[in-house]
Amino acid sequence: MRSRAYALAAAALLTPLTGCDRGGDTDLGLALSTMNNPFFVGIKEGARAEARARGLKINITDAQNDPVQQVNQMETFTSQNVKAAVINPVDSDAAVPAVGVANRAKVPVISIDRGVNGGTVGSTIASDNVEGGRQAAKALAGALGGRGKVAFLEGRPGTSAARERAKGFESGIRTYPGIEVVARQPADFDHTKGMDVMANMLQAHRDITGVFAANDEMALGAAKTLGHRNVKIVAFDGTPDGVRAVRDGTLTATVAQQPRLLGKRAVEWAVRAAHGERLPDRVKVPVVLVTRGNAADFE
Incomplete structure (x- = not known):
């Protein structure tokens, strides 16, 4: 029974997002704080690879460390009728209005690498x-x-x-x-x-x-x-x-x-959020001393 339950859970993660189709041609949005840093480029690559593996279309944007741009980008995501949005906040406080845009549009939000100090966020995916x-x-x-x-x-x-x-x-x-x-x-x-x-x-x-x-x-x-x-x-x-x-x-x-694993996990949990699953507040990804x-x- 346990193995069957695991199999069903895995299948759910691979199910297309048609069950929560909002009528647009973009499935997920990822608003990165910056791409002028190899770490965030790694997150982008991991998210893009996971979205591609699932047959999902993802719009990845660069806020250039400007929180106002993240508000605009979240508005773009909602106009594209994304099924879920992922935000890597420029600032944990200043990201609250951007999350609010998605909340009002009833688009589930996942944060990555940094938390958000307000609004409704399904889960925060971050290193320990x-x-x-x-x-x-x-x-x-x-x-x-x-x-x-x-x-x-x-x-x-x-x-x-x-x-x-x-x-x-x-x-x-x-x-x-x-x-x-x-x-x-x-x-x-x-x-x-x-x-x-x-x-x-x-x-x-x-x-x-x-x-x-x-x-x-x-x-x-x-x-x-x-x-x-x-x-x-x-x-x-x-x-x-x-x-x-x-x-x-x-x-x-x-x-x-x-970072690539963080990007992968963000897409995984965004899909879960889009399917209406109840998520943990935080998902920690291990770190290793080099x-x-x-x-x-x-x-």
């Missing part, structure tokens, strides 16, 4: 950011031998991913009394801002020995600024550029997300 932050703290402390002065490059303020990674890192690093966080500042998950923020931190703290950056792009920017200084850098995302930097020694480690010893496995 808190656990990843803890892993990053442990890796950085290990590389420093449990002692040193550390800088923390935070992500984009207002995003759940930035808050959760900070929460995990802070709770993890507190268990190492020989390590002091002497500077912290947002760099908005951006490569160039990572360079600039790191430069500002160095002016005030020339004796920094370690850095945690809440994504690979900021970490790679910080690494450029640090040059040949003997500073240990731990990052977050596991993008191809980040993994290569770990392998060549530019970064000490990165906490790898699985070091020089295992980096080749992630390339």
Whole structure:
């Protein structure tokens, strides 16, 4: 009986969305915060591949980190009569009006990578950011031998991913009394801002020995600024550029997300939502620490 139940559940996930046909020619919408980042490109690729495998049409848009564009994009999705929409919020608060557009049109919404602080969202598909932050703290402390002065490059303020990674890192690093966080500042998950923020931190703290950056792009920017200084850098995302930097020694480690899997899961759960299934509030996708010893496995 159990195997039959599993088979029926799997079949339901592959069923076309004709049962909730709204009359349009687009099945799903995916509103990404940006595509100027390899991580979100990975989400796009995973979602597109899963939609193609299911025979679904998906409209994927780039908000260019502008929450107003996400409202417009959600309006486009509803005008296309999508059966479900997925949003990767530019900002967890500013995404509420975009979700409201879909709610009023009775289009089910799934959020991916970042939560939304309002409206009705069926489920949030995200990496285990808190656990990843803890892993990053442990890796950085290990590389420093449990002692040193550390800088923390935070992500984009207002995003759940930035808050959760900070929460995990802070709770993890507190268990190492020989390590002091002497500077912290947002760099908005951006490569160039990572360079600039790191430069500002160095002016005030020339004796920094370690850095945690809440994504690979900021970490790679910080690494450029640090040059040949003997500073240990731990990052977050596991993008191809980040993994290569770990392998060549530019970064000490990165906490790898699985963006293609996130994209795949988002489509899976959007289909479930379109079929009217009751969904869990959160679906966590595991993260993995990438070091020089295992980096080749992630390339």
